[in-house]
Amino acid sequence: MSVPLRIEIMQRETIKPSSPTPLHLRSLKLSLLDQFMPVVHIPLLLFYPRNGNDTDHLAKATERSLLLKTSLSEALTHFYPFAGRLKDNSSIECDDHGAEYIEARIHCILSDILKKPDTEVLKQLLPAALSEAATARDSQLLVQASFFDCGGLAIGVNLSHKVADAATVTSFIKCWAATARRSSTEVVISPVFMGASIFPQMDLPIPMLPVDLIQGESVMKRFVFEAPKITALKAKAISASVPDPTRVESVTALIWKCAMSASRSNLGVPRKSVLSLGVNIRKRLVPTLPDNYGGNYVGSISARMEDHDDLELQEACISLSPEDMALFESNRELLEFAAANHSVSV
Template identity: 25%
Template sequence: MAAIRLKGSHTVRPCDPTWIGTMALSEWDQIGCVTHVPAIYLYRSPNRSASAIAETLKDSLSKVLVPFYPLAGRLQWIGNGRLQLQCNAMGARFIEAECESSLNDIGDLFLSPQHRNLFPSADYGLPIHELPLFLVQLTTFRCGGVTIAIALSHAVADGPAALHFMSEWARITRGETLQTPPFHDRSVFRAGQPPLASSPRPTLDDFPEYGKPALLLGQSDTSEERKKKTTTAMLKITKAQVEKLRKMANDSREKPMARGFTRYETICGHVWRISCKARGHRKQQPTAMGIIIDSRSRMRPELPREFFGTATFDVIAQSMAGDLMSKPLGFAASKVRETIEKVTDNYVRSSIEFLKNQKDLKDFQDIHSLLRKEEGPFYGNPNITVVSWLTLPLYGFDFGWGKEQYMGPGPYEDDGNCLLMHSPEGDGSVVVAMCLQEAHMDEFKKLFYQDLL
């Protein structure tokens, strides 16, 4: 692919006055991934000039930032590793770029780290109060196609909220009106309020997701594992193969259950077992899997689906690698289910109270490891983290020139990261994007399909 040339960078502010003031963030807004999360959309034939596309997108972005005004604000440190959101209408960053290649020349956008130049880059060397929360890069190609790549701060919005924003932005670009206003009230998480005087006070034993990840036997830290090169594979499971996996899991479950394993529980269990085998773990090796939970439907009363913030958080399933590898798939799937089912309304609220009681949140944030180049949260070997986009409306973002030809995340380079996506064809198949150390990937791919042929 030819080099990408940046043509210009613009600040896009809300076109109408918005609420100005300080918005308290919940504890979940402030832990884990408080950096920017990238995604990209590819359109082959917009049938209009690059300048016309850019002006249309900037105009509609200024309109959608009115109801989604937090994205036009800036974060601010307030001490003890805590953040608040200044809703000040400073705006989003819009970058224009061009590439002399054709879209046919660029290959798989997801698998190639060389394509990172298609994505807007957040400069974490800047003071955080100067860093835009939403960045977008429009890149035009020789063939007339374009990519729209975004980077959106996870401290302001999680996946469901980000897709809600993208859907409304596309709708407004098409000349339609806002369909579903975002819900900005974070009071359900008691954002900005002190911890409750509860007894007994929640402890780390209650929430293993906030503890240190399991280490390889014989190692005292993760420094050696971090140095190893990684690679990513995109593995597709057909609907028939998904059902075959589910049957294997359900036929081998150890305890009677009121309902069978879901495809998510089954695929997570399968990926966890296979990663242990591919990595050559010993029987006594502890291993963990990070599972991302959306609390919207787990709180009582339920949060509105249009809640705009971070309502997702990690929980941890734990096991010995020997059990995962020697026992059938139903064992691994049951570990996933047990972990998910413990997330009740009480668990959600207790988790928040645990974080409120922490003197400093720095150890729970990945941004500090980026800034200091030090070790931060890491769930690589012997652990994995599975992010599911299976239930999210990933596709069909029409900005006025048709739906995208491709949608995907930014490059995956962290050992043990796994992303599940439903196929854009809507045929019931699932795409598993897995990042592992190069030394383990060939074995993982071989074992992944071994029981599915």
């Protein structure tokens, strides 16, 4: 499915925290790692099929929307910086400005989209695609709840990278979901925002500009690896250096190997190749940090490899192993600014 969706915007509103943010938390200092993050939003799409045998989709959509807004308001009390505004490149003004919420009707069947996902179609389910550019820059959190004719639901989330990394997004979604379920057995763990005490900010001339990606000729493809295929791939990637490769290592090694092969075929000569991956460094700090520490705790892993005609999968996987990686190489100088009671395990 690659045609534009028939989207009907039902409402737009600002969701504020259910309880006001205490005065002593009204200003959040950004950490050094936060400062270096570009002004972009992390996108996330969640899909939910029709619940049971519901036939009154309109009434169910109204009920679901109310639950989403109420639970979002409660979750924002814990994740209060998400309801704030970026004052400058050194702080978030946690003034309970709120998160942008959009409710939309999608006049098609959810399964039509999920059978063969198309990137351009999926973008239309994210709130930034329907919001003014200024709103997308100023709001830390934007949510779009899209209700399909079949009763299915898609929740699109755009969260500012200035206040969150992927792990923080995960913690927020878990908190929001637990709040919506209102389960008495689930414990909502409040996040901790104190990155500036671990990575003290610096008065650096860092431009706070939106990222403008260079447009050029490119191809985007989606590859689906079924569980049995990944298991077989892991078996092929085993070597004396990496006796138990992970799923990520195995799949990444295969894609990297194929990319180098394609480059060699196009250019006629082999080239050196560098692969860079973002890494959650919470567990690599000493002492380690819990998963509920919010903000940006991201380093990078750089792996290098010489390309040659008979490159084996095991070689690519060995280059990806932590022992042979230039761990956090591009971030090493930044990480040295960690507070005295923390260090990075490299």
